[in-house]
Structures are given as structure tokens and as C-alpha cells.
Amino acid sequence: MKLGKFYIETYGCQMNEHDSEQMAAQLEELGYASTSDISSADVVLVNTCTIREKPEHKVYSFLGRLRKLKRRNPHMIIGVGGCVAQQHDSALLDRVPHLDFVIGTHQAGHLGELLETVRLKRTRLARTCFDTGVFSRRLLRARVHRAAAAARAYVTVMEGCDNFCSFCVVPYVRGRERSRPSREILQEVRRLTEAGVVEITLLGQNVNSYGRKDGDISFPQLLKRLGEVEGLARLRFTTSHPRDFSAEVIQAFADIPTLCGHVHLPLQSGSTRILRRMNRGYTRAEYLEKVKSLRQTRPGIAVTSDMIVGFPGETEKDFQETLSLMEKVRFDGLYSFQYSARPGTAASRMADDVPPEEKARRLKILQKLQDQHTLDGNRRMAGEVVEVLVEGPSRNSHREMTGRSRCNRVVNFPGKSELAGKLVSVRIEEGLKHSLRGTLISDISE
Numbered sequence: 001m002k003l004g005k006f007y008i009e010t011y012g013c014q015m016n017e018h019d020s021e022q023m024a025a026q027l028e029e030l031g032y033a034s035t036s037d038i039s040s041a042d043v044v045l046v047n048t049c050t051i052r053e054k055p056e057h058k059v060y061s062f063l064g065r066l067r068k069l070k071r072r073n074p075h076m077i078i079g080v081g082g083c084v085a086q087q088h089d090s091a092l093l094d095r096v097p098h099l100d101f102v103i104g105t106h107q108a109g110h111l112g113e114l115l116e117t118v119r120l121k122r123t124r125l126a127r128t129c130f131d132t133g134v135f136s137r138r139l140l141r142a143r144v145h146r147a148a149a150a151a152r153a154y155v156t157v158m159e160g161c162d163n164f165c166s167f168c169v170v171p172y173v174r175g176r177e178r179s180r181p182s183r184e185i186l187q188e189v190r191r192l193t194e195a196g197v198v199e200i201t202l203l204g205q206n207v208n209s210y211g212r213k214d215g216d217i218s219f220p221q222l223l224k225r226l227g228e229v230e231g232l233a234r235l236r237f238t239t240s241h242p243r244d245f246s247a248e249v250i251q252a253f254a255d256i257p258t259l260c261g262h263v264h265l266p267l268q269s270g271s272t273r274i275l276r277r278m279n280r281g282y283t284r285a286e287y288l289e290k291v292k293s294l295r296q297t298r299p300g301i302a303v304t305s306d307m308i309v310g311f312p313g314e315t316e317k318d319f320q321e322t323l324s325l326m327e328k329v330r331f332d333g334l335y336s337f338q339y340s341a342r343p344g345t346a347a348s349r350m351a352d353d354v355p356p357e358e359k360a361r362r363l364k365i366l367q368k369l370q371d372q373h374t375l376d377g378n379r380r381m382a383g384e385v386v387e388v389l390v391e392g393p394s395r396n397s398h399r400e401m402t403g404r405s406r407c408n409r410v411v412n413f414p415g416k417s418e419l420a421g422k423l424v425s426v427r428i429e430e431g432l433k434h435s436l437r438g439t440l441i442s443d444i445s446e
């Protein structure tokens with residue numbers, strides 16, 4: 001029985017994307033159908049991010065725009081999930097009068113029950129309590145179906161974080177670190193690969209500390225077991241914490257051929273003094289040493305990172321250290337942000353003493369430098385033949401397909417839509433600012 005249509009808007013990280021997939025799978029199991037046309041939706045879910053001020057503002061402005069739609073369709077049910085939901089709880093219902101429900105980060109697996117209560121009782125409610133059974137297994141069947149079509153899937157290995165980096169709200173909105181039993185992860189990965197998934201990305205706020213508290217094996221051991229799963233061509237993981245990025249994890253890049261040649265290793269600052277204020281637990285020198293060892297172990301590996309400019313107390317000298325570290329490492333890609341205080345964090349109690357215009361200036365300089373490094377790295381790929389997992393038609397041209405190389409670069413090439421979900425070989429003709437352009441050589445899935 002079809003109950004109507006649903007639309008999900010996702011903000012934030014891959015964890016949120018994965019939660020949205022789980023929510024979509026639940027709604028489909030209930031009898032809802034997905035739509036990309038929000039005005040025709042009976043249920044609209046907004047999966048939110050509160051890691052910085054800007055994405056949180058975007059959430060409120062999106063919710064504001066929904067008021068008109070709800071006026072036209074009073075039966076529309078609007079829900080908010082994710083980190084903003086967890087942080088603000090029922091206060092969100094007061095702040096957004098046309099909102100029907102709020103669902104916390106640990107409650108994503110109970111979306112179906114919650115929605116049915118709202119729909120049948122026509123009531124408004126918020127459910128945000130932390131729950132130990134956060135890893136939902138019930139959804140696997142529906143998720144396998146969705147993931148098989150894309151040939152790639154996310155698999156959560158751990159949730160939450162105990163690190164309390166001074167700028168970060170994650171431990172407060174995602175709870176403390178919990179690892180999933182390895183047996184469960186392996187079962188899920190096998191089910192996905194049997195259904196045709198060839199690429200798995202392991203997810204967690206700090207995957208390297210998998211098993212430290214409550215798992216049965218360590219993260220490198222988990223990688224080894226997953227490396228033996230038949231049919232799995234590509235294995236990735238995110239996000240890593242440099243402090244816990246051990247010699248054993250680095251060695252896994254030598255031992256496990258399916259482990260893709262890309263690591264996202266968030267640095268945040270190139271100044272040891274600022275790293276200490278951030279409570280990151282490593283120094284500039286230790287970070288550089290790990291990248292060196294990684295590149296020796298797997299030559300050509302792509303390294304990307306996150307950087308914050310204008311953290312409280314960051315001087316020009318600290319900022320110059322960040323730039324000099326970037327020159328040393330030459331990241332293949334970088335997500336960079338101006339610091340914004342997040343309520344409840346340790347850094348929010350420090351004086352936010354870098355003026356906004358100075359933060360903007362530093363960010364501009366940093367991004368210009370990174371653009372050059374990214375372009376240089378992309379140009380160096382010209383002439384190489386790379387394996388690409390095709391995602392679908394490119395946004396810029398319907399005659400082109402897009403996908404990702406093993407080093408996680410976007411590759412566009414002329415090709416037919418039947419290639420979606422397949423592994424192909426592409427010769428790179430040109431490295432551009434944000435992507436690579438190439439020519440199809442062969443379909444290697446067959």
C-alpha cells in the first residue's frame with residue numbers, strides 16, 4: 001500500500017548521508033515512495049548538521065521555506081533529524097511552529113514508529129534520548145536493495161566520539177564512542193557485496209579507535225578481514241583521527257590491495273600551539289611523520305584534510321605554520337573553514353579574538369594555496385590510466401558520465417548511462433581545478 005511520497009534534505013557529513021539512506025529505507029518499507037519534487041511530498045525530512053554555524057543557519061532558512069508549502073498542503077508532515085535535532089530537542093518545535101517532529105541521532109532507526117504516531121494521532125513530538133542499540137539491523141534488507149543499484153554503500157563501524165576536541169560538538173550530539181561487533185559488520189558487508197555492491201566506505205567519527213572500548217578486534221584487524229571479502233573491489237574508511245592513525249593502520253595500505261589509495265586525515269591547524277588548544281592530541285611534527293610513513297608505504301596515495309582558520313588565539317605566526325605545513329604536505333584536497341563557536345564546547349568559552357575580516361582573509365589565502373596544490377596534483381595525473389567506479393551522468397553534460405578514481409578524484413568522461421555502477425578504465429587527458437577529464441578505455445566489471 002502506498003502511503004504517499006517522501007523527500008529528504010541532507011546537510012553535513014557522510015554520516016548524515018548514511019543516516020538519510022537508512023531513513024529512506026525505513027520509509028520505503030513503510031510504503032512511502034521517494035520523490036525529488038518537494039512540493040509533491042507528504043513527508044519532508046531534514047537531516048541536519050551543527051558542526052559549524054553556517055550549516056545550522058542553512059537548516060533554519062530551509063525550514064522557513066517549508067512554511068509556505070505546508071500552508072498549501074496542511075497534511076504534509078515535516079520532521080527534523082540529525083545533530084541540530086539532538087542539540088535543540090523539543091525547543092525546535094517551539095521555534096518552528098510548522099514542524100511536526102524532532103528525531104535525535106540515536107533514534108534514526110525508530111523513524112517509522114515515530115512517523116506513524118505523528119500521522120495517526122496528528123500530534124507533534126520530539127524523541128532525542130540516547131540509546132545503546134543505535135546500530136539498526138532491521139533496515140538491512142531495504143538498504144541492500146538501494147545500495148546495490150549504486151554499487152557502493154556506507155557501513156557504520158562505530159558511532160560517537162570520546163575525544164572532545166575543544167571546537168567540536170560531536171561528542172555532545174552523537175554521544176560517546178561505541179563500536180559495532182565485527183561479526184555484524186562482516187555480515188552486512190557480505191550481504192551488500194552478494195547483492196552487487198563493489199565499494200564499501202566504513203564510517204565512524206573516529207574509525208581508527210574502532211574496538212578500543214567495546215569492540216572485539218582492532219581497526220587494522222577489521223580492515224584485514226574485510227579485505228578478504230569476495231566481490232569487494234574497493235574498501236575506504238572515514239574519518240580518521242591523526243592521533244589514532246597507527247603504524248598498523250598505515251601497514252594495512254601495504255597489505256590490503258582492495259584498500260583504496262586515499263586517506264582523509266583532518267589536521268585542523270599546522271601550529272602545535274593551536275593543536276594543543278584544540279585538544280587534538282598530536283603535534284605538527286607527528287602529523288608530518290605519519291603522512292611521510294603513509295606515502296612510503298603506499299606511493300601515490302592521496303591525502304586530504306580539514307583545516308580551521310581563526311581559532312581562538314591563532315596568531316599570524318600560527319597561520320603561517322599552517323601554510324608552511326600545507327607546502328610540505330601538498331594535500332590533494334582540503335576542506336577549510338573559518339572558526340565559529342559551537343555552544344557548549346570548551347572553545348566557546350575562549351575569547352573568539354580573531355576578527356571576522358581577518359578570518360576571511362586567512363581563509364582566502366589558504367584556499368588559494370590549496371587550489372594551486374589541487375590543480376598541480378590533478379595535472380600530474382594526465383596520461384595515467386585509472387579505475388573509475390561510475391556514479392551516473394555528469395552534472396555538466398548528459399553525454400558525459402562521472403565517477404571516482406581509487407584516489408577519490410572526480411573523473412568525467414564521454415560515456416553511456418548504462419555504465420552507471422560499473423568499474424571502468426579511463427585514460428586521463430586533463431587535470432582540472434576540481435576534477436579529471438578522460439577517455440573510456442574499457443569496462444572492467446565484465
Ligand code: SF4
Nearest residue numbers: 161163164165168170
Ligand atoms: S575527533 Fe574531535 S573533531 Fe572528530 S568528532 Fe571527535 S571531537 Fe569532533
